[in-house]
Amino acid sequence: MLIVTRRRLLLALAFVVCVAVGMGFVLGRRTEQGLKQPLAHESEEAAGKTVTDEPHEAKRVADDIDTKRVATPDPLRDQRAPDLIPADKAVPDEAVPDEALIDEPVAEMIAIVPKVKMPIFYVETKEPAVALTFDISWGQQQVLGVLQILREKNVKSTFFLSGPWAKRYPHLVQEISGAGHEIGSHGDAHVDLSRYSRDEVAENISTAHQDLLDSAGRVAPYFRPPNGDYDDVVVDTARSLGYETVIWAVDSLDWKNPGVDFMVDRVLGRTFAGAIVLMHASDSSQQIQDALPLIIDGLRDKGFRLVSLSELTRLGTPARRDPR
Numbered sequence: 001m002l003i004v005t006r007r008r009l010l011l012a013l014a015f016v017v018c019v020a021v022g023m024g025f026v027l028g029r030r031t032e033q034g035l036k037q038p039l040a041h042e043s044e045e046a047a048g049k050t051v052t053d054e055p056h057e058a059k060r061v062a063d064d065i066d067t068k069r070v071a072t073p074d075p076l077r078d079q080r081a082p083d084l085i086p087a088d089k090a091v092p093d094e095a096v097p098d099e100a101l102i103d104e105p106v107a108e109m110i111a112i113v114p115k116v117k118m119p120i121f122y123v124e125t126k127e128p129a130v131a132l133t134f135d136i137s138w139g140q141q142q143v144l145g146v147l148q149i150l151r152e153k154n155v156k157s158t159f160f161l162s163g164p165w166a167k168r169y170p171h172l173v174q175e176i177s178g179a180g181h182e183i184g185s186h187g188d189a190h191v192d193l194s195r196y197s198r199d200e201v202a203e204n205i206s207t208a209h210q211d212l213l214d215s216a217g218r219v220a221p222y223f224r225p226p227n228g229d230y231d232d233v234v235v236d237t238a239r240s241l242g243y244e245t246v247i248w249a250v251d252s253l254d255w256k257n258p259g260v261d262f263m264v265d266r267v268l269g270r271t272f273a274g275a276i277v278l279m280h281a282s283d284s285s286q287q288i289q290d291a292l293p294l295i296i297d298g299l300r301d302k303g304f305r306l307v308s309l310s311e312l313t314r315l316g317t318p319a320r321r322d323p324r
């Protein structure tokens with residue numbers, strides 16, 4: 001009995017020793033591994049983890065900032081092709097004020113910069129070409145006169161037509177496209193779209209798209225928001241519906257009827273290679289027919305070629321930086 005007990009005791013002791021040695025070995029390995037854990041800059045894998053985790057978090061925060069103005073969550077938000085805009089162009093310099101960056105940790109710096117979706121303002125090109133663009137949302141008094149001048153001067157331009165106008169004057173839409181001009185969208189209701197939800201913005205653009213298709217047969221993939229009013233949601237939504245948002249680099253201010261000389265001086269003084277020029281062929285632009293021939297001649301005297309927007313974009317890179 002005693003022998004058996006001693007044997008058992010020995011066996012138990014041996015077992016305990018084995019377990020202890022085993023555990024010591026495992027613990028030792030762990031400690032060793034822990035000590036051998038490479039510093040971030042020594043291991044690509046570790047460095048990769050360090051770098052990618054934070055921006056993902058920051059991106060989520062940025063998305064949250066971004067979605068504040070949208071009532072409904074947008075399932076397409078993260079599916080949009082980022083390659084439409086090179087990363088260096090998607091966030092223009094002016095969106096990142098230097099003062100905000102000073103002494104800020106990197107992660108926070110990324111988090112406080114909202115995701116910026118910029119429209120096109122001009123085209124970066126060395127070619128001396130510019131695009132005259134005409135918005136129309138109201139009336140029929142000016143458009144035929146403008147078309148006549150463009151025909152006489154042999155200029156092809158881009159017209160941004162509002163859906164309701166196109167629906168009301170399909171014969172004028174036909175005149176515009178029949179003359180070889182390009183037709184883009186000026187939206188449906190002429191309102192500041194940045195004040196509306198994503199769904200409402202989408203509805204505005206889609207409604208106009210259908211009206212323009214019905215009257216013109218085809219629409220160039222350019223959307224000029226009413227009043228040139230845009231924000232990330234407007235640019236994003238337009239893009240999800242196949243449109244690039246296009247503002248302008250030079251406003252003729254024709255809609256203010258400031259006088260022919262004023263308009264001519266202003267456009268000639270401000271236009272540069274690749275510029276997109278804003279004018280109107282709406283009835284509100286009462287001096288456009290007097291100013292337009294002088295503007296066309298003046299620009300040509302300066303060596304500029306006058307082309308449609310799509311031709312201009314073929315001559316360079318669309319610039320998403322507001323030069324105004």
Ligand SMILES: [Zn+2]
Nearest residue numbers: 135137226227
């Ligand atoms: Zn307008």
